[in-house]
Amino acid sequence: MASLSGLCSSSPSLKPKHDRVAKLTPSFRKDSPAFSTRSNSNSNSNSKLSVAREVSADLSKTNSVGVLKKAKQGGLEKDPKALWRRYVDWLYQHKELGLYLDVSRVGFSDEFVEEMEPRFQAAFKAMEELEKGAIANPDEGRMVGHYWLRNSKLAPNSFLQIQIEKTLDAVCKFAGDVISGKIKPPSSPEGRFTQILSVGIGGSALGPQLVAEALAPDNPPLKIRFIDNTDPGGIDHQIAQLGPELASTLVIVISKSGGTPETRNGLLEVQKAFREAGLDFSKQVLISGRCYNTRKFFVGQHSED
Numbered sequence: 254m255a256s257l258s259g260l261c262s263s264s265p266s267l268k269p270k271h272d273r274v275a276k277l278t279p280s281f282r283k284d285s286p287a288f289s290t291r292s293n294s295n296s297n298s299n300s301k302l303s304v305a306r307e308v309s310a311d312l313s314k315t316n317s318v319g320v321l322k323k324a325k326q327g328g329l330e331k332d333p334k335a336l337w338r339r340y341v342d343w344l345y346q347h348k349e350l351g352l353y354l355d356v357s358r359v360g361f362s363d364e365f366v367e368e369m370e371p372r373f374q375a376a377f378k379a380m381e382e383l384e385k386g387a388i389a390n391p392d393e394g395r396m397v398g399h400y401w402l403r404n405s406k407l408a409p410n411s412f413l414q415i416q417i418e419k420t421l422d423a424v425c426k427f428a429g430d431v432i433s434g435k436i437k438p439p440s441s442p443e444g445r446f447t448q449i450l451s452v453g454i455g456g457s458a459l460g461p462q463l464v465a466e467a468l469a470p471d472n473p474p475l476k477i478r479f480i481d482n483t484d485p486g487g488i489d490h491q492i493a494q495l496g497p498e499l500a501s502t503l504v505i506v507i508s509k510s511g512g513t514p515e516t517r518n519g520l521l522e523v524q525k526a527f528r529e530a531g532l533d534f535s536k537q538v539l540i541s542g543r544c545y546n547t548r549k550f551f552v553g554q555h556s557e558d
């Protein structure tokens with residue numbers, strides 16, 4: 254994961270000679286202890302970091318102190334050399350991701366960075382605790398495992414790692430079978446699923462919405478729509494928009510807890526629409542997460558998980 258500790262340029266040969274920022278805020282540099290700590294959990298992170306390009310200009314006369322003073326006064330630095338120095342100091346590149354982050358034009362001073370450092374250190378520590386499995390959602394008594402889902406090797410124990418890997422494999426296989434038509438609706442003229450209706454709220458809707466917006470191709474094999482609240486008009490609208498394609502709609506009900514009333518309402522409303530259309534809901538619905546004691550609702554295969 255990219256962290257603020259990686260914001261600075263990391264190629265030693267490109268570091269400014271009078272590295273004032275480095276002196277003032279050692280732990281924000283990539284070669285600092287804080288950076289090393291975080292990069293240890295992501296092997297070879299250091300080798301993936303570098304500034305964007307070679308810096309050949311003579312920077313000896315530039316004055317990043319002046320830039321910082323101006324920034325502190327709230328004025329915007331205009332001197333091109335000073336701005337170049339600041340750019341070189343603060344440009345971050347993550348080669349593997351193709352990510353550049355240029356914060357050099359943000360008017361913060363090194364005093365500000367120094368002042369903020371304890372808070373950053375606290376945040377990094379908290380993030381490390383999360384990665385190790387600290388309970389971060391006390392209401393639900395949950396660990397926060399987003400890190401592990403992206404990289405199962407970060408999971409705090411091998412049981413969780415295997416669970417994640419098995420689940421991801423199963424999800425990919427299921428998606429492939431739906432797309433290929435191996436798993437199909439019982440009575441659709443197309444002979445395959447063409448639409449997904451996702452039912453879930455909050456975190457159980459935002460993730461799929463993000464993926465659908467950010468990662469789906471222009472013409473995905475299945476279109477997706479969402480019921481993410483309990484507004485009856487909105488639910489009716491989604492169902493009406495599907496029209497006859499309800500017969501080729503895969504309904505995915507998502508709930509971490511399996512106990513969210515709004516999600517259950519959506520499920521019941523959609524179930525009713527299927528019934529009224531003479532369709533077998535149980536052959537077209539998949540429930541992700543603990544499921545409202547309705548294990549019969551599974552597409553393709555029965556699951557007890």
Ligand SMILES: O=P(O)(O)OC[C@H]1O[C@](O)(CO)[C@@H](O)[C@@H]1O
Pocket residue numbers: 454455456457507508509510511512513516
């Ligand atoms: O995924 P579940 O268990 O249905 O819970 C949904 C609820 O949980 C949250 O996603 C928070 O974790 C809320 O936004 C939402 O109301």
